[in-house]
Amino acid sequence: MVEIVFEPEPLPETRAAILEGLIAFNQKQTGGTQSPPRNIAIALRDPARGEAVGGLTARIGYSRMFVELLYVPEHLRGQRLGEKLMLEAEAVARREGCTGIWLDTFSFQAPGFYKKLGYTEFGTLADYPPGFTRHYLHKNLS
Template sequence: MEIVFEPDVLPETRAAILEGLIRYNEQQTAGRFPPPRFIALALRDPQTGTTVGGLTARIAYSRMFVELLYIPEHLRGQGFGADLIGQAEDVARREGCTGIWLDTFSFQAPGFYKKLGYDEFGTLAEYPPGFTRHYLHKTLS
């Protein structure tokens, strides 16, 4: 075996790693959980049908992980972020999730998530240098 650096991940490399890890995790958890699923809530311009922002998330092991959330600057402050998070929480509940977790940088929106009931469970200082990465979770009922 050899270790080969790929500066841009080949799709087949990612697939081999992900599929192997999913199989291993299924064995370790006795198959109690379905494989991870990916969902999106797209923020679309109704006139053009163009996606301008939204949210992507992964559902796995009874939790939803919000991977990405983006609202274009001209649409910020109009409630779209809270609506996206609220709809993600609704999807998570329907899927049987017990909670949602996410991370955000100090220059992004930690206060926004805290206002929505998310509790910080960790930070990573100086990532990127001069800033902090915040990890937050919300238990769903």
């Protein structure tokens, strides 16, 4: 017998149980030929403060990189740092044997930026958030 319990903030052990179970299931389905997904970051660091002020986080798995988050602080924009972060992510993806990169972005963020970098839209989710659109993009690296 199990119960369904809402956790407004997931407990670490809950997330671990879900993630480990899903990874084990996926490994079984793919014949163990794929490494479990792993997270990476490419940071923008302020050397004077010794801390990250922005950057990119991504997950590598199943021969693709998924760019989860990309942020450049407003005072650093206009220096092509977003482009440099994406180019570095592509270099990392290639080194890791990825055949492509995918990501999502909102219409009020940067769909045009990614398209200029060669990403192709493969889907949208209208009215998410209300009044806007979520765009899904992919770029082949082969």
